[in-house]
Amino acid sequence: MKEEILKERTKTTAARLFSGPVEVEVPYQLWKEFDSELARELSLFITGNMYSRTVLTLAERQVVAVSALAALGRTEELRIHLHGALNVGVSWKTCAEAIFQVGVYAGFPVVNAALATLKAVLQERGQWPPSDGGSEEPLA
Known part of the structure; x- marks a missing residue:
C-alpha cells in the first residue's frame, strides 16, 4: 500500500x-x-x-477492544477505547453488556473495575446518569 x-x-x-x-x-x-x-x-x-x-466495523472492533481490555483489567487503555466506542456510535448499554459478559471468563473484579471506568467516562462526557434506563432497584 x-x-x-x-x-x-x-x-x-x-x-x-x-x-x-x-x-x-x-x-x-x-x-x-x-x-x-x-x-x-x-x-x-x-x-x-x-x-x-473492514472485516469488522469500527464499532464492532471497539466492542472487541472494550471486552479484551476489561477482561485484562487494563482500565487506563479501556478508558481510551470506551471513548472511541462511544465516538463511533456504540451505545453505553452495549459497552456495559460487553463488560458484563467478560465476567463469566475473567471474573467479576475486572467487571467492577471496568464498569467504574465506563461510569467515569460517561461522567466526563456529561452522560451520567444515563437518561435511557440505566439503573433499577436492586433485587436484594
Whole structure:
C-alpha cells in the first residue's frame, strides 16, 4: 500500500475514534516522546492497518477492544477505547453488556473495575446518569 494512502487511513480512523466531546490522550503522544519514528510506524500499523480493516466495523472492533481490555483489567487503555466506542456510535448499554459478559471468563473484579471506568467516562462526557434506563432497584 502506498504510504500516502496509509497515512490518510490512519488520520481518518484516528479522527473517528478519538475526536469526540472529550479530549483523550492516546498512547501515540507518549510513544512519540521516546521515539518519534517508532511511534509513527506503530501508529500506521495499528490505526492505519489494523483498526481500518473492514472485516469488522469500527464499532464492532471497539466492542472487541472494550471486552479484551476489561477482561485484562487494563482500565487506563479501556478508558481510551470506551471513548472511541462511544465516538463511533456504540451505545453505553452495549459497552456495559460487553463488560458484563467478560465476567463469566475473567471474573467479576475486572467487571467492577471496568464498569467504574465506563461510569467515569460517561461522567466526563456529561452522560451520567444515563437518561435511557440505566439503573433499577436492586433485587436484594
